[in-house]
Amino acid sequence: MAIPNAEPALRVLRRDDVLAAAADVDPVASVEATLLAHARGATTLPDEAYLPWHTASGAFARSLALPGAVWGDRPAVGLKIINSSLDNPGRGLPRAQGWTFLFDPDTARPIAMLEAAWISATRTAAYTVLSARLLAAPGVDRVAVLGCGALAEAHLDLLGAELPEASVVVHDLDPARARALAARRRAEVADDPRTAVDGAGLVVCTTTTTTGYLALDWLAPGALVAHVSLDDVLPEVVTGADLVVVDDWALVAADDRRLLGRMLREGTLAAPGESRPGARTVDATLADVVAGAHPGRAHEGDVVLSNPFGMGVLDVALAAAVHDAAVARGLGTLLDP
Incomplete structure (x- = not known):
């Protein structure tokens, strides 16, 4: 008997989705609650991963990966990846951009991918x-x-x-x-x-x-x-x-x-x-x-x-709040695995 595919869909929240959902979120309250959880030992905060290089024109570029988890009644587990190049403004691009991923705390599967620049x-x-x-x-x-x-x-x-x-x-x-x-x-x-x-x-x-x-x-x-x-x-x-x-x-x-x-x-x-x-x-x-x-x-x-x-826990906690608001509003694009 075939086992049904239980893999969760991935909700992708592009910048417009993030901004719309963020209207229902208080970012200062999110940061305060996360710092209080951190003070009480209710977070996991590994070191960041850091990858530097120089572009063909000699400009400095880097990639940062910041994992983190906030535990409690509604755990938030995830990872921010944000990259930047100092040449980007001259190309008409923001200096930094990336994605914040959220994971199901029980299955460890990715459940959401949010544009990271605004959240960061x-x-x-x-x-x-x-x-x-x-x-x-x-x-x-x-x-x-x-x-x-x-x-x-x-x-x-x-x-x-x-x-x-x-x-x-x-x-x-x-x-x-x-x-x-x-x-x-x-x-x-x-x-x-x-x-x-x-x-x-x-x-x-x-x-x-x-x-x-x-x-x-x-x-x-x-x-x-x-x-x-x-x-x-x-x-x-x-x-x-x-x-x-x-x-x-x-x-x-x-x-x-x-x-x-x-x-x-x-x-x-x-x-x-x-x-x-x-x-x-x-x-x-x-x-x-x-x-x-x-x-x-x-x-x-x-x-x-x-x-x-x-x-990284501050990004993950804010991303989780934005994700919850997006789900309530029906925002984002669902990608099946």
Whole structure:
């Protein structure tokens, strides 16, 4: 007797499907709930896989694979693959794009494939919004955004709702890109990054630089730096900040490419709870702050550095929420195996 084919269909959610389903999802709530689960040990977060190369024109390109799982009543298990080439904007393409896969937690079969760029940028922006809620000084009235690509757009989408009264100033090495973003967002354009940062209560770094430039004395008292691009600040910002918060120390420690991983290997940075001569100890993770295990900002005038590495579980959890909304709406294309 033949056994019926029980293989599940794969639901493919292209960008339009993702955007339609996302209207029913609160990405900041998703990030907060996932960080709380992480603080309680209810996640699995392996190291990312990283494949770098250079294109025929010499531009840097890379592929990242970030697996993760969030356990509980409705487990979310999956993998984000996102690739980028610095040449892509010149080709009329977004710098980064990929797919986020969701797996059935019982059969391990892939059940969904979602366009990854929006989810990746939005979970990063949602992390910044949550960081601002928990770590910013009261009354942020000026936001500086360094870098004016898709990640900057995602941040301004969410920050516009979170801080509607704050003025926004943007800067990019490409002045035309900065002017275009400013026109869409009614923002001010700064000719240089120091002018952009001057007086800002929230500084959001969304560039692709691998060379630090942002100095500690640029920052206003009480500033929160959302260092999501990972190489904009100089080491003096890490060592001189009153509070340094990461997303996951194990991910930071395993990486030797970004600033904090390099500082760890140089002996100028130490793990949370560890004290070493000549090393600045990381104070906490944002999950610690969400869970109430760390108080966060101590004084209104403190300079705070939020330096998330990028947790695959945040992508997987947000993708699962978008997938549930898409199923409820009947969105996507079903592919039989």
